[in-house]
Amino acid sequence: KKAYVVNDELAENIRNKMKTKNKRFFNVMGSIGSGKTLILERIAERLSPYYKVFVINGDVATTIDADRIAKCGATTVQINTGGGCHLTASLMQKEFDKINIDDYDIFFTENVGNLICPAAWDVGAAKNIVVVSITEGEYVIKKHPIIFKGAQIAVINKCDIEGEDFDSKTLVEDASKIKSDMEVICTSAKTKQGIDDLITALGIDIPKRE
């Protein structure tokens, strides 16, 4: 129990600090390969002309994801957990201690690809976003209720390949059933469908696309 208590206290600190400084911090969780990074690439492209974006990537190994997002205008840092299956508030704090928070406007963390363990570890974000993709099948939300209960936004990605094998309908219904105030957004990080809707749901203002 002790580890969770310590973690949650630190998470609350982070949340308060970000609020006082009028910064926004979001935790992007989701299944392996659901499109978390490509979505963050699209968000970074869209926001970078107007805001300074900082992204903390979490993965067992490699810096592939941080490098991808860095090419889209955000400042990134990669945490390699070595085997750890989720990020924690203290891992966030360690990264925040290395930078000047005032140099940035919007902060994201891409959590480790896993729909179970990250649900139990509050990282101090203002909102939790959970990304799944239609290619994982129609039951993925029904089977992982806990992580969705702790989320404010459910993203259903890869909607560009909707068709004979895969569809979003059941996933949208299941996400909406989890909690009445859940924002459910269908996206395609490939075609950029839904990316502006997601940015709006995060409460970030940007000029409309041309």
Add this chain to the structure above:
Amino acid sequence: KKAYVVNDELAENIRNKMKTKNKRFFNVMGSIGSGKTLILERIAERLSPYYKVFVINGDVATTIDADRIAKCGATTVQINTGGGCHLTASLMQKEFDKINIDDYDIFFTENVGNLICPAAWDVGAAKNIVVVSITEGEYVIKKHPIIFKGAQIAVINKCDIEGEDFDSKTLVEDASKIKSDMEVICTSAKTKQGIDDLITALGIDIPKRE
């Protein structure tokens, strides 16, 4: 440390018992929605005319997977972990204690969808199989080396949708690099491509398809 030691001793017990009784027990791990269940449905359909197959399904919630496989001729049981992110040897032993091992020939467990935690928990199987799908992107194996190091067979699934967005080439290369004796099999649980190859890699004899 203690929990792992106890688990590994029990796993060794299970492995020895299965060997003495000349039964085969396989642990199917993999990413969420990679196709573990559909692959087991195909295997159950293919083996059930010749062998008695028993499948232990592990998921956070629901009995969806056990019910699907039961329709294909296997006897199944569903473990709901409630929030646990991996199966263990003691969870296997509990299920084996409820049945007569001699009533079956081949045993499978479908582990919880997760490429991290199950790597650390030996369940007593003769072989570990890890399933990923091409829709998760080309880096999924590079990013999760640990679970593949402990596997004998890497399955790359959903190869029927190979094309512009997704392909298997990098995944096959990465799986082969992890260890020289890794069996790498490309499958489509939808079209049944590669299912017989997988059954052969498990060391199970079946008559050729008509």
